[in-house]
Amino acid sequence: MIYVIDSSDRKTLEETSLELFELLEEEKLAAVPLLIFANKQDLATATPTSELVECLHLHTIRDRMWQLQACSAVTAQGLQDGMTWVCKNIKK
Numbered sequence: 001m002i003y004v005i006d007s008s009d010r011k012t013l014e015e016t017s018l019e020l021f022e023l024l025e026e027e028k029l030a031a032v033p034l035l036i037f038a039n040k041q042d043l044a045t046a047t048p049t050s051e052l053v054e055c056l057h058l059h060t061i062r063d064r065m066w067q068l069q070a071c072s073a074v075t076a077q078g079l080q081d082g083m084t085w086v087c088k089n090i091k092k
């Protein structure tokens, strides 16, 4: 599962987290590895990934492998690394 968040919008992070955790409850997605792309990291207003782990409550996910990947759709930074993680973990 690949979940893309707008890390420059602090106001919506709590809502984003709730939506993500609702999805993780889906039976069909049980134990499916999760990649979260923290997009818009090229912006000065972006929340750093170290903070996002707490804001999105990612540290509480224990039923699957997950990875938080900083990225920018504008500069393409981080996209390759994220997709490499998906390819490595998709079979598991």
Ligand SMILES: Nc1nc2c(ncn2[C@@H]2O[C@H](COP(=O)(O)OP(=O)(O)OP(=O)(O)O)[C@@H](O)[C@H]2O)c(=O)[nH]1
Pocket: 006, 039, 040, 041, 042, 043, 071, 072, 073, 074, 075
């Ligand atoms: N700086 C920057 N801008 C981005 C990035 N990704 C998307 N955008 C811009 O953000 C604007 C909104 O695009 P998105 O967030 O992809 O679109 P969206 O999610 O449908 O838009 P909202 O629902 O309004 O948030 C567009 O102008 C995009 O070009 C990024 O990584 N960095």
